[in-house]
Amino acid sequence: MSTPYSIIIADDHSMFLDGLTSILANETSIKIILTAKTGTQVIKYLRINSEEKIDLVITDINMPEMDGVELNAAIKEEFPKVKTLVVSMLEDAKKIKVLTEANANGYISKNAEKTELLKAIKSILHGENYFSPRIKQVLMEAMFSDKLEPEISLSKRETEVLKLIALEFTTQEIADQLFLSKHTIESYRKNLISKLGVRNLAGLTRYAVEKGMLD
Known part of the structure; x- marks a missing residue:
């Protein structure tokens, strides 16, 4: 057997x-x-x-x-x-x-x-x-x-801002860490929302997670 x-x-x-x-x-x-x-x-x-x-x-x-x-x-x-x-x-x-x-x-x-x-x-x-x-x-x-979805290209600075947003840093904290003004970070945030086709910060976070940016 x-x-x-x-x-x-x-x-x-x-x-x-x-x-x-x-x-x-x-x-x-x-x-x-x-x-x-x-x-x-x-x-x-x-x-x-x-x-x-x-x-x-x-x-x-x-x-x-x-x-x-x-x-x-x-x-x-x-x-x-x-x-x-x-x-x-x-x-x-x-x-x-x-x-x-x-x-x-x-x-x-x-x-x-x-x-x-x-x-x-x-x-x-x-x-x-x-x-x-x-x-x-x-x-x-x-x-x-x-294949149908076009690849969105982010600049190095956009990627840095997106990662920090996904990690729940505040606008002021991101500005301090990247040595930029709060106004500049807010502009990056608005541009990212538009560029990635999401509605809010939760959408940005979801995009970062799906793309493996936080791994």
């Missing part, structure tokens, strides 16, 4: 953990080694049990302490032989792109049917990647949208 595949499941929702555990209970080729509610618990287990062969980690994205994106990156850096499958309600193209670029082996929605979930798990365990048709569609739509 062949040795069953060893998997870990990470999700902070007990109902999902229980449901997935129940689905996999009938799969004789799969053995659940650990169920965890944070990515931190998973990494801790892998480090402590480094000699143990873990084939797959199934993870949600939104979790406390360490989310699924961070968990996938940590696994791929420290334990590159361990496969990863993201199962999430989120259909955020940016996070999906980050995950694919960080070599995640699969991504499906929590709304997926049991048959697709098992197909994804078994495909990955057998050496193939699996991204559901819906997730592929989200990525394709995002790529098409990015």
